[in-house]
Amino acid sequence: MTPPIRRLVVDVLKPHQPEITEFAEAVADADGVEGANATLIETDREVQNIKITMEGDNINEDEVFEAIEGLGGSVHSIDEAICGERIVERRDTPQDT
Secondary structure, X not given: OOOOEEXXXXXXXXXXXXXXXXXXXXXXXXXXXXXXXXXXXXXXXXXXXXXXXEEOOOOOHHHHHHHHHHOOOEEEEEEEEEEOOOOOOOOOOHHHO
16 A cells, blocks of 8 residues: 655746645645645745645645646655654654754
8 A cells, every 4th residue: 555645845937827825725725635845935026936834644746646637837856755643753864964
């Protein structure tokens, strides 16, 4: 059995409309997502770059991507994925300093 996705952080390029709140709501409505945070990273003349962080017990990655694309956005990258029975936070190691 595949371990469930507990946290997913994606980098999204979106048009100015719809608003960032609609992206957060659409992602939060995807199966397995219990909460979503959408943060504006950069704005230029035609598009905006946002980072969406979501957590849940078993995030349906396909539904999340469909919700983003349905609003005219595109996923540029998956910046973090946490899977398993619990969320493990990233820790600095001696190599990181």
